[in-house]
Amino acid sequence: MTLQLLSIPFSHYCEKARWALERAGLPYTEKGHLPVFHYLYNRRAGAGATVPALITPEGVLKDSADILIYANTHGADLYPPEHAAEIQSLEARADRIGKHARAWAYSHLLTDFALLAEVIQHADPREQKLAQPFFGLLAKGLGKKYRVRPGHSQKHCTEINTLWDQFDFLLRDGRRFLVGERFTAADLSLAALGGVLVMPPEYGYAYPPLERYPDAMRADITTWRERPTGRYILKLYTHHRHQSRA
Ligand SMILES: N[C@@H](CCC(=O)N[C@@H](CS)C(=O)NCC(=O)O)C(=O)O
Missing domain, CATH: 1.20.1050.10 (Glutathione S-transferase Yfyf (Class Pi); Chain A, domain 2)
Structure with a gap:
């Protein structure tokens, strides 16, 4: 399963998530939506009210800080x-x-x-x-x-x-x-x-x-x-x- 990043593409919190995933070399597809529209897609995925949210085989991550930790455990090497x-x-x-x-x-x-x-x-x-x-x-x-x-x-x-x-x-x-x-x-x-x-x-x-x-x-x-x-x-x-x- 490819990871799916739910985003508001111009959001800097989403930039934070993209950077971490790319650093880990984790392939992902980004599904970007405008503010307000994003609620629908987040809700469908079981995410919270904000983006970024990351859909992974292990579950949905609802915060950029969690996405960094996930990227870290997959090779991004961000938290010595x-x-x-x-x-x-x-x-x-x-x-x-x-x-x-x-x-x-x-x-x-x-x-x-x-x-x-x-x-x-x-x-x-x-x-x-x-x-x-x-x-x-x-x-x-x-x-x-x-x-x-x-x-x-x-x-x-x-x-x-x-x-x-x-x-x-x-x-x-x-x-x-x-x-x-x-x-x-x-x-x-x-x-x-x-x-x-x-x-x-x-x-x-x-x-x-x-x-x-x-x-x-x-x-x-x-x-x-x-x-x-x-x-x-x-x-x-x-x-x-x-x-x-x-
Ligand atoms: N603590 C969250 C904050 C993310 C955040 O504030 N995202 C904004 C976009 S910049 C958002 O989703 N806003 C839409 C909303 O709150 O309805 C994180 O780091 O993931």
């Missing part, structure tokens, strides 16, 4: 036991970046439906067509769910900057990896969840090019790219994103 606790704590910190990164992105996208349509352009075409007349409703729902005020990104920028400061601090000694001497789930999680803030060319979903974003978004991305954490994420993408250990 001597550092497991530290890795998991950094993974949780990266997760907080993920939440604010999503809110930051939506605070811009929910005011610009043309850009939103471009961001989702590689998702299921039928769902795109069905969703477009309801963008207003979708924007309201997503705004409420993720506590986003369209047009107001400052709060999320501040939170992201605080977390960026913490990773900058860790990286100040020029270390090659966040923990120990090799690539771990801490690196993967920071890169995948912070990746949307620096838009690496190797990202696993084709977002619109940087020129397409409004000035305010481009300015934030440029600032984050130039900081140690941003440079580190770009480097991880260059050297580790499409590498399989199989």
